[in-house]
Amino acid sequence: MTLAELRAAMTRHRRQGFVTVLSLVVLAIAVTMGAGAKRQLAPAKITNSRLHQSMNEIDAFRAAFKAAAPVEDARLVLPDSLDVSVPHDLRMSMAGQLATRAERAGLSNVRVRFAPADSAAPPPRPDFLGRTVTVGDYTIALDCEGGFAALLSFVNHVPAATALQRIIASRSAKGVSYHLVFTVLEGDASADGQHG
């Protein structure tokens, strides 16, 4: 169909032509609007779903949480001896604790020193919600002498904030000497309140 024929047809069917053009305009506007809305609808639904999920989690928390008396919650602190991390500033104190426990276990000639990080596999560390525990960038090396039973007793009484990484026992003419390497689990000072 040529342009002239189309023009003639439009003149002949003026009313139909007007309705057709009007319909096409409405169609174009509707498709544009609808496509735009559809494009925005998908992310809006994802956001809506996340918000509902958050609300559900909060509701579940509210339903599960049982409030205690304020005094009971305040008492909810473990003693320092049970802490599983130590601030970096208190590493000397930790070395002292290790030496003391070694001597108490019956080991002799105990010598403690700080050493670079050990190449052994890192120890597991606790995952707390309110604070972060990391493996210290140094190790504590402990050399001592004594009986095997004393060594095992010491191993059983190592502080929880330290992790035994390595034990080397060597026999010599003077007896048996031991070399132990500990990594230290460190926590930030503000969180380790008991170390104040």
Add this chain to the structure above:
Amino acid sequence: MSGGPRAFGALLAHDGVCLVEYATERTGMRIVDQWTEPSRSQSIEEALDRLRAMIDARGARQPRVAIAVEQFGVFHHTMTLPGATDDVLQPVIRREVQRVFGVSDPVIAFARGAANERREPGRADERTAPRQLFVAGAPRAVIDALGAAFRGSDIRVEIATVVPKTIHSLYKATGSSPEPTAVLVCLEGGPQLAFFLDGRLELAIDPPIALEGEPPSIPTIIDQFERGAVYFRQQFRGAQATRVLLAAAPTEFDALASALESRMGVHVKPLFAAASTPAAIVAMGAVLEARHGSALDLFPHPPTLGQRMSQALRGPNAVVGATAAAAAIAAIWAVLQVASLASTRNDSAKVETGVRQAIAQVGPSKSVAQRRADVSRQLEFLRATTREHAALAAELSSLAGALPAAVRFDSIAVTRSKAGWAATIVGEAAGETTAQAVRALDQFYGAVRSRSDVASPNLDQFDYAAAKPQSDTTAAEKQAIAARGPITLQFKMSFTLTPARGNAAAAGAQP
């Protein structure tokens, strides 16, 4: 009488209007009553007014009526054309009607009759076989008047047909005998004559023009019949009607029948005994025609919904309809999308506000819960650490306990690894003979390998110790040699201890 709307048949003519009320019963139709308005009408409108008045006088609600129209320029024609669709046949018939009847703008209607296949069986085709067509027509003004008369009223017109076609329907109602038959209906306007051959309507002859108010006499009717019979014989290879179905006024039926029998040598039977007048018979013929599958109908029925849709979707209207429908569907879809988006956003805003408020409310509870969880995890970690240390100590103790008297360790190195604890033992096995020393080492190696908590045991090094000069041997060594034997094997053994890794399994523990 049935409980449905009352039903009527009617004959509309210049010379009078006849109305018949009938009831449909299980065995057929029964005439209930009939009325005749014999006054002459000057126009179709006047005749229609009379008909409406007669129907209204019956007091029927939503009555149905089938109308036969005589005169008022209404005409009938039969022709035979090859089978084709209505679109093809319509212009052909229109031109033929204009040529034969000289009407410039007629309204025409046609109905298909029986096929008349004369080709050999090999070439026969039902679709293109010549087919008899019954054509009715009328000036447009007449049909417009018909439509206008009943528009807006509660009377439903089933059909407006022509008298020859009503005669055809009546003939079929008698059984469509193949015997050449003439049907003679003596109306006020003159005798309507039709000839049937092999059950088909072959010839329909309108009455001659008569003087106003002068009903045709019996001799006139006989003459008309005789001329018709001659024409029929000439047109159809000597066919001769041997039977006449007659519809005439009761007063002249017998005389007319005996005249036909004596002059034409035919036997005469009544066409429709249930009705008393020819006009009533024709009216019932219109009723029968209305029930016909392909009725010949001139009435301008308002288009049905399907016809309107079909009309709307043809030509330029099809484009308009398609674009309008597409626009409507797109508009509905767009509205749904926008509404859905708005609804989702509103809901999100409400939920977000709720979440913010809830977070503020549960803040203190959350910190308490967090502290509780941390304490719980700390305790669990402590337990796991204690278990791990105890397990390691127990392993080392057990290992030392499994040591035979002839084997001793020079060094033990235990290092944390991903799989557990990597252990390396360097030591000596001694005996009086090599066999004894090797047996002692093998005993120890076997004991290590058989432990369930030992993995990848390996004897890395195995050699004889270099004998020291007697002068370099200490007294203690001399004493040990004396106790354990002179043969000493040095070895290096490595394996992995895999005790229960308490901390790895601890809740919340990280590698």
